[in-house]
Amino acid sequence: MALKTQPSSIPGGETVTAVAPAAREGRWARLLLIYPVGMLVVFFVIPLVMMFVVSFYRNIPGAGWEPAFTLENYVRAFSRGLYRDRLIYTLEISALNAVLCLLIGYPFTYYLVRLASPFWRKVGLTLAISTLWLTYVVRSYAWSVLLSATSGIGQVLFWLGVTERPTGYAPGPLATVVGLLYVFLPFMILSLYGSLKAIDPSMEEASMNLGARPWRTFWHVVLPLSLPGAAAGAVMVFLLTMGNYVVPSILGQPAQWTMPVIITNQVMNESNVPFGAAMSVILLAVLGLLGYATGRLVGSARVNPYAGSRVAEGGERR
Amino acid sequence: MGRGVRYRDPVVWSVRLAFWVVLAFLFVPLVILAAVSFHPGRFMTFPPQGLSWRWYETLFTSSQWLDPIRNSLLVAFASSLIATTMALVLALVLSRYPVRFGGAFRRLGMLPLLLPPVIMGVAYVAFFHAIGFSGRIENLIISHAVFNAPFPLMLISAGLNKVGKELEESAMNLGARPGVVLRTVTLPLIRADIFAGALLAFILSLNEYIVAFLVAGFTVVTLPIELFASLRYSYSPVIAAASVVFILGTAALVAMADRMAGGLWD
């Protein structure tokens, strides 16, 4: 224990206080925080700030940019129909994907959660999630092959005699939708799994015992209780789809390109960083707004699924 | 307790069917890729023409592919190292000492999760160009490190919570000074989580496309970048072979990470 001495109010005397080792170590430890926080500030916060700043710069075609304060990038983004259309398309396809992932992921996850054996549940979940880590590039590529005229479904349909000659479906609108679904379905499953699992199975049994057939049990009991989780999952898929570059880029034609694709083209192909930055800021703002709004909606609708079940309580009131 | 009672109810049957259809949906594309990679011909015809390793041979002998593999591994390794050390310091200090802006720092650490990678990439382009250091491999390493740091942060924080203050306090009660407690009690207990976090950051970096492309795409080519470019400008089943290697490698790493962290799913 270290001792700290200070002159005290009593003349000629000293006050001795003990400084606990925790405080000393703590100071040293807090110093260490400079490393992660510093990295985050310099290499995360500042780049974002720079992006915001650069969005007001003037672009010099083919030669970088010129520091300035101009709104021309934003004006261009809002006034040119092309970019407005791309933003709207991005919102639409993201919403569509969220709905599709929900419709398809929900029955899947529900069945998985109600499997009798914990082992198979784990296996099922692992399998469902297994493609999550794989780069979007490979997953999109797989579908471009599967939907191609030369190696995929096109060949099968031709061989079966359904089509006159092998047709490819990628890139195209169907491919984009399928690709986005494929890529984000595991997210939805993962998100739904937690909230569906939390619903006490005895509630379904109680409902059946009271005379409700499986469908009605689902409609009256399971669905209402799973709504918050489902909504949260849908919002997440929506936001993720909004920001996805690879899938529309590989599996979509220009008509299917979303904001991220446009932005990247501007930055890498046109070398117009300020404009790309401006569109990024707009995208970020839209995402932030939507995320906040839906977050509030989902949060308020939350129902505590444990209220009806037994929670061990001490000291019961009668 | 069995819940799988066989009701002869059409709703139950259709849900069961949907389950298997979705599973097939998730795996068939990957199987097709594998099929293409083993197909001797350049194009996959139906019915298939046989098996061949030739595309894998090409993959592992041509520098077109070996260089990106090397780059990817290098970037992944370095960035996961930085990401994990960042996460470790942040998690440890914040959970054991009261820090004035502790809550804010923790939120800051998790913030990259909320951002779409493409926007992050554009921000990096602006940043690195402004400070005059464009297109370097170091940029990529740092970008990946910072961007992926939330993942080891989550794992290590969860691990620390499980360890709990009581174990450390009882060690101190028995006479161990804080530094010793850290070394002999805390770190060994979260070792698995640290490893799993690093592995996770590694996997994410390996598989990341858009930030890598934006930050250093023309100078440092990683495997996803090479894959993407090949898709655009050529057609070769070597791409499929590379993809299969990617899939298997990632699967192995994820299995390892899952083993270590005892189940990653939140």
Add this chain to the structure above:
Amino acid sequence: MSRVDLVQVTKTYPGGVKAVDGVSLTVEAGEFLTLLGPSGCGKTTSLRMIAGFEQPDSGKVLIGGKDVTRVPPYERDTGMVFQSLALFPHMTVLDNVMYGLRMRRVPRPEAEARAREMLALVQLSGFEQRRPHQLSGGQRQRVAFARALAINPSIFLLDEPFAALDAKLRDELQVELRRLQQRLRITTVFVTHNQREAMTLSDRIAVMRDGRVEQVGTPQEVYEEPATVFVAGFVGMTNFFKGRIVSKEGVYVRVRTEEGYEIVGRLPAPNGAPPDGLSEGAAVTVSVRPEALRLTESRPENGDGAGANPAAGAPGIPVTVDMIRFVGELVEYHLFTPSGQELICTYQRGQAALPLGQGAKAVVRVEPGEARVLWR
């Protein structure tokens, strides 16, 4: 009000575990029967088979004489209270109780009236618009009762509903449940591992172990005439003596225990003997309830005391007092025999005759006619 029959019901789980092994049971109409046993004995599985949530691998389930083995749970006429209560958190108390009626397409006004009636029956009038999370544990319990009974089922099923409650609340709710059941005269099957609960509530008890029914009888029968060693040990406390039959005297059997004492007891009534009778020298276990052991002072002149041959004179087992526990209405004496066997002897408070302290030496005798000789 219907009877329930389980006919040779078997259920095996994957892995070979026989949850229920050839169980045959009848619950008479209007009767309160408890399935009692330790964890894993098959009682909950049996209950769920009556409800329809488990399908037997073989055997039949009959409700009201009709074979319902293949009938799904939502078409059976049973009302069940689950261990976790399973109240629907997103519905009000009234909606919860009305649920079953609405599923049976009872018109809303009628359903509501009946639900209110049920809530009044369980003394929860005024709570209709509350939600489950706003209720106390006891109140939730009663909503669960009301909900299950609102549909007027022929069978009332309860799966360890009081397991997580504290003792006092548990006692109160047990009384209420019994009152409710008697008033409605509804056939009730109750599952618990708590033997006191079983004895308090039931008309009859079925004691189960390892998927089989060991004995069915009234609480008194099960307590006073246990059919097996397991039942004797599970229902209430008892003292066991292993030994061999020395002789038979009418309905009474003289047994010499392993320590050399002789105890006279009888086989449990009725039909406590194996089909071909018990021969001398057969290995048996004698069960003596603590209240059937009487403590007296050691009287050397009667041949009592350590080392004395108990076969001579008035037999008694010498003991040393190890601990005396005062448990409210009972006084428990924990005693050790010279060979180290622990015996428990209880007296009603105020009837404990001897001023014995720890370490005192005494002798216990078995009340005549109280010992039971069990061969399995």
